[in-house]
Amino acid sequence: MKNLIYLVTVLLFFIGSNPTTAQELNPYIKIGESSNNIDQNSDKVKSALKENGFDIIGEYNVENNKNLKVIVYSRKDLQSTVLKVKDRGALAAALKVGLKSDGTKTTISYLNPEYLFNAYLGDDYVNHQTELRKVEKDITTTLSQLGNENKGFGGSLSINDLRKYHYKMMMPYFSDPVELKEFSSFEEGVKTIEKNLASKKGNTKLVYQLKFNSKKIAVFGVALLDKEKGESHFLPIIDNSHLAAMPYEIILQGKTATILHGRYRLALHWPELSMGTFMKIMSTPGEIEDTLKDLCQ
Numbered sequence: 001m002k003n004l005i006y007l008v009t010v011l012l013f014f015i016g017s018n019p020t021t022a023q024e025l026n027p028y029i030k031i032g033e034s035s036n037n038i039d040q041n042s043d044k045v046k047s048a049l050k051e052n053g054f055d056i057i058g059e060y061n062v063e064n065n066k067n068l069k070v071i072v073y074s075r076k077d078l079q080s081t082v083l084k085v086k087d088r089g090a091l092a093a094a095l096k097v098g099l100k101s102d103g104t105k106t107t108i109s110y111l112n113p114e115y116l117f118n119a120y121l122g123d124d125y126v127n128h129q130t131e132l133r134k135v136e137k138d139i140t141t142t143l144s145q146l147g148n149e150n151k152g153f154g155g156s157l158s159i160n161d162l163r164k165y166h167y168k169m170m171m172p173y174f175s176d177p178v179e180l181k182e183f184s185s186f187e188e189g190v191k192t193i194e195k196n197l198a199s200k201k202g203n204t205k206l207v208y209q210l211k212f213n214s215k216k217i218a219v220f221g222v223a224l225l226d227k228e229k230g231e232s233h234f235l236p237i238i239d240n241s242h243l244a245a246m247p248y249e250i251i252l253q254g255k256t257a258t259i260l261h262g263r264y265r266l267a268l269h270w271p272e273l274s275m276g277t278f279m280k281i282m283s284t285p286g287e288i289e290d291t292l293k294d295l296c297q
Contacts, residue, residue, distance in 0.1 A: 024156040025115040027269055028098075028244060029140075031108040032147020038069055038101040041108055044146060045097050049073050052142040057094065058208025062243045063232040064225050067101040070246055072208045072221060081131040083215055085124045087175065088251050088258070090217050092120040093210055095139070098244035108147055111244040113139055118162040119268055120174065125163070154242055155272035167267035168275075177258035178289050180250065181296035186216040189252045189296070193220055196295040203230060204295060207247045216254050221247040222292060229287040237280050238270050245269035250292055257296050262288050 034041050046056050049071075058072040074093050082089040097110045113136045118125050125132060144150045157165065166173045183189035190211065197206040203226035211218040224230035224247070231246060245266075250259055259265075262285025267273060 023159050025112060026152025026154055026156050027112055027115045028109050028154040029112050030149050030151050030153050031143055032149040033105045033107050035105055038099050038106050041099055041106045042069055045071055048142050048146060052138060058221055060207045060223050062246050063235055068243050069099045070243055071097040078135050081128050083212060085121050089121055090219050091249055091251055092117055094208060094221060096244040100241060100243060109244055110143055118159050119165055122163045157271050165268055172261040172264045176261055178261050180257040180293045183255045186254055189257055190218050193295055202291045202294050218252045220250045222250060223247045224291060234281045234284045238273055238277060242270055248288060259292050
C-alpha cells in the first residue's frame with residue numbers, strides 16, 4: 001500500500017508540474033467571415049501584418065483557384081530564433097494566412113503559430129519560449145482585430161503529442177525527413193532549385209524563399225499545381241479549409257535538400273484525418289516527393 005501511495009504521489013507531481021504539455025492546440029484559427037471579396041480581405045490582412053512589423057514574403061492562389069489564397073509572412077526576430085534550432089528549425093520561420101471565398105463571403109483563417117512551433121521545434125520550444133511567445137502574442141493581437149470569431153478548428157493535439165508527433169505506429173516523425181539530393185555545395189543547391197522553380201518545372205511555382213547565406217540554409221515554399229497530382233487533386237479530398245497548410249517546403253541545409261515526409265506533414269496539418277480518407281490520397285506523399293525531387297535535378 002505504501003508503494004502504491006508513493007507511485008500515485010510521484011505521478012501527480014509530474015502531472016501537476018507539467019500542465020502546459022497537456023494543453024490541446026488547434027492547427028488553425030478562424031478569424032471570421034467577411035462580405036468583402038478575397039482581394040479586399042487580402043489587402044487588409046497584409047496591411048495589418050506590415051503595420052505590426054511582419055514581412056509579407058509570398059502569396060498565391062492555392063490549387064490555382066482564384067477563390068483560395070494564402071499569404072505567407074515572417075519576421076526577423078522569429079527567423080533569428082528558429083535558426084538556433086539545428087534540426088530544420090528554419091521551417092518554422094514562415095507562417096500563413098488562408099482566405100477562402102464562396103462567392104458571397106470570405107473566410108479568413110491562419111496557421112496557429114504555437115501549434116507549428118511545438119511540432120517543428122519540439123523540446124527546443126522551451127529553450128526559446130520567451131521569444132516565440134512574443135511572436136505568438138503579436139500575431140494574435142494583429143489578426144484577431146480582423147474578425148470576431150477567433151476560434152480554433154481543424155482538430156487538436158496536446159503540446160506533448162505535438163513535440164513527438166506521428167500519425168500512427170510505424171509512420172514518420174519530424175526527425176524522419178526525405179532526402180531529395182546532396183549537392184556539391186550549398187550554392188549549387190540554391191542555384192539548381194531556383195533555376196527549376198523559375199522554369200516552373202513539374203507544374204510548380206515558387207511562392208516564397210528564405211535564404212540565410214551565413215548559415216547555409218534556404219527554405220523554398222513550393223506551390224504544387226499539377227492538376228492530376230497536385231493541390232487541386234488532394235486538397236478537396238482532405239478539406240481545403242486547411243489551406244493555410246500550404247505551400248509545401250524544401251529546406252536546403254548545407255549541401256543537403258530535404259522535405260518533411262508527406263505522411264508526417266499532411267497528417268500534422270490535418271490531425272482529424274481518418275485512415276479511410278488518408279487512404280484516398282495514399283499516392284500523394286510519394287507524388288509530392290517525386291515532384292520536389294525533380295526540382296533538385
